[in-house]
Amino acid sequence: MWNLPPSDTVLHVLSLVALAAQAMTAALAAGRRSMDWVGVCLLGCVTALGGGTIRDVLLGHYPLAWVQNPSYLALTAVAAFATILIARAVHRLSIAFLVLDAIGLVVFTMAGCDVARQLNESLPIVIVSGMITGCAGGVLRDILCNDIPLLFRAELYASVSIVTGLFYASAFGLKLNDEAWTALTFAVGLSFRLLAIRYKWEMPKFVFDDERR
Template sequence: MLLSIIYIIGITAEAMTGALSAGRKNMDWFGVMLVASATAIGGGSVRDILLGNYPLTWVKHPEYLLITCVAGVLTTWLAKWVVKFKGVFIRLDALGLAAFSIIGCQVGINMGLHYGICVVAAIVTGVFGGLLRDLICRQAPLVLHQELYASVAMVVAGLYLLLQHYGINDNLTIIISLVTGYFIRMASVRFNWRLPVFQLKIEGSVH
């Protein structure tokens, strides 16, 4: 229940920031709706396609797709405010990332998959929305270059699996994972935490 509310807030916020990327590329309304929806619910869709978990969430709940399309188009008017309240959106995005990771992990558990694959499901849910956005908008994928994003999803999923394994109460497990994920993400934004980068300077290549 709590997770559902945060999920809806999360996809709305993601859709609005996705729409900004579409706006920077001068896309038309259809492009805005596509990028907004891909950013918000693309990660979950890729996860379900990889796992063969049909029907996809938005096919079962078309209202989620409606929310992301409407949020995208509204952003064409509200862009100024979205940028102004950047801080709020960064917080909603952090909360959304934690919620997406938990949901992704739960999907894996419900399908009876290996723990490692549950963590992968969490990462895909959290990360592939942004990846699709950057692919459609033809810009360098942020999540592969400079922010702690996949790592947050991994920690949230690991924590969730651990707490569940020790039989902690479900609601408590969700809240602890959510709060931990939120604060790690916010700390990584504030203190500019990053994963090590692989810079290959050698000329020559294998291909």
């Protein structure tokens, strides 16, 4: 899907679950904005697939993941549409979706790093590719919903992606067990994100009031 190595079966399954979860959370956001059914499905697809699409376009990596595998597009659209039917039940599962979103952030970040590595990009590009894959879909969702993107708020989100990418990429070129390092990176990134949510860790805010000069 996001060009994960075939051996990473567990991460591949997690990424499918995360795709569906991101599409469903986007559908809930669309519902709060009173979008029609087409808008709900489109927002779900943009949110779930947007990060990987932007990454591939910037890196010149074709075909795009959802073009090569239309089933991913179908998965996100169906998940978003299903949310319309079970919205009240889904709304009560906010904690579960926070966990699934954290899983998606970590898995997509590693997948983005893998794509850039396969293209022999430099370390900074590898890290940025991971962050784009993990975060850009949510930015697009928030922009389309006329909200300030979560990425630009104080909450630790992009920071988690950067740390995950750095940790994951640190194994590149070293003779380490790929599966073990992938599992360790997943654990580190997921723990970091969940701890940030639990203890409300935030980045410093820049507050400027022009009237108080």
